[in-house]
Amino acid sequence: MTRSVLAIDAGQTGMKVRVDTPDGRDELLFRGIDTHEPLLPQLAEVVRASLTRTHASPDVVAAGISGLTDRDADADALLALVAGTGIRSAALAHDSTTSFLGALGDRHGAVVASGTGVVTLAVGARDVARVDGWGYIMGDAGSGYWIGREALDAVMRAYDGRGPATALTDVVCELWPDLSQAYIALQGDEGRVRIVAGFAASVARCADAGDAVALAITARAARELAHSVSTAIARVRGGETETFAVCTVGGVFRSAPLRAAFADALTDGGRRGDVEIVAPRGAGIDGVVALPGLAPSHPLTAAVHRAGIA
Structure with a gap:
């Protein structure tokens, strides 16, 4: 199934965003995450700002996050924070996972x-x-x-x-x-x-x-x-x-x-x-885009935190 994805490659120096929809692709850049502040509200803010700037309507948000911990790996909580945007599912992973997928598949x-x-x-x-x-x-x-x-x-x-x-x-x-x-x-x-x-x-x-x-x-x-x-x-x-x-x-x-x-x-x-x-083969942001469609048999699937993704 083809998904429209808002992908976030969230690093400490900067956050790269790619919005892929049937209407085209947009690339955006935001300031890096503050690791001493709650993570999910920062991601939600980037999601809303990206939608405002691109006028796109993706149905999935995916993020590869520097320093992601179990405390913040709550895809359901992120969905709740972006309620009303049209996004219905989420996938979160440590950026080591998305870097690997982007580079080696x-x-x-x-x-x-x-x-x-x-x-x-x-x-x-x-x-x-x-x-x-x-x-x-x-x-x-x-x-x-x-x-x-x-x-x-x-x-x-x-x-x-x-x-x-x-x-x-x-x-x-x-x-x-x-x-x-x-x-x-x-x-x-x-x-x-x-x-x-x-x-x-x-x-x-x-x-x-x-x-x-x-x-x-x-x-x-x-x-x-x-x-x-x-x-x-x-x-x-x-x-x-x-x-x-x-x-x-x-x-x-x-x-x-x-x-x-x-x-x-x-x-x-x-x-x-x-x-x-x-x-x-590609960059970390390419690995983020791949997260929602990762095969169940892939060794990295267990490292992906999902909500609303079949």
């Missing part, structure tokens, strides 16, 4: 999605394994936040004389000219997670330019990401001998030095042949 493998946070999902013939995605305080190794935090640590070490000089110092001084007061300003800023994660792009630029400190941070991040992927695949492989596909998605992988270091770490310098890094 039905293929066995792993998808590592690294933006502000990071999560890895592997799917085998029968099993599913999620690795990390535990947030910036307890996990997210190799994420944009992790890289940004490493950059700030390196800058303050250089400032103290505990570490080598780095071009990252000039980048941080553009935001906080007095480094001795930077930690006070950062701790008091409600947007501190996004601010810290934003320095990942500066690390990538400095690594491209050959800065030794930025290259070292990049290499450590790549090893963390590769370790997560290897761990996830080992948990789902079972007795299968096939080569598992690996997709990398998210802003962190825009860094050419990081991509190269990740590939080297994952494949053991090309000596490991049971994994293959492949280009994604």
Whole structure:
């Protein structure tokens, strides 16, 4: 059955919305979710704003959500919040699920999605394994936040004389000219997670330019990401001998030095042949669109929270 879908790819940096109906497609962008605020009202607000802006009439809302917890995975509650809009069914999933579906579809493998946070999902013939995605305080190794935090640590070490000089110092001084007061300003800023994660792009630029400190941070991040992927695949492989596909998605992988270091770490310098890094078929938003029609036999179906979907 063909459904008209309002799909939300809800990340911490931004929310991408796609509205697919027989009349056409609309693409919208909203500010990222606030993880310290109730989630479902934020999604409902985006749904209503999207319908107002597009004048579309979808009957399904689907969302892939960064950091989705059992507390917020209530599709019935979301339907109640969008009552009167014409939407009759809902499907919610963690963004690791939608990233996988968008990137690999039905293929066995792993998808590592690294933006502000990071999560890895592997799917085998029968099993599913999620690795990390535990947030910036307890996990997210190799994420944009992790890289940004490493950059700030390196800058303050250089400032103290505990570490080598780095071009990252000039980048941080553009935001906080007095480094001795930077930690006070950062701790008091409600947007501190996004601010810290934003320095990942500066690390990538400095690594491209050959800065030794930025290259070292990049290499450590790549090893963390590769370790997560290897761990996830080992948990789902079972007795299968096939080569598992690996997709990398998210802003962190825009860094050419990081991509190269990740590939080297994952494949053991090309000596490991049971994994293959492949280009994604699509994006996370494509995986969100696929949620309502996911086959009952698919290993990821159990990870989708539904309401009103037969």
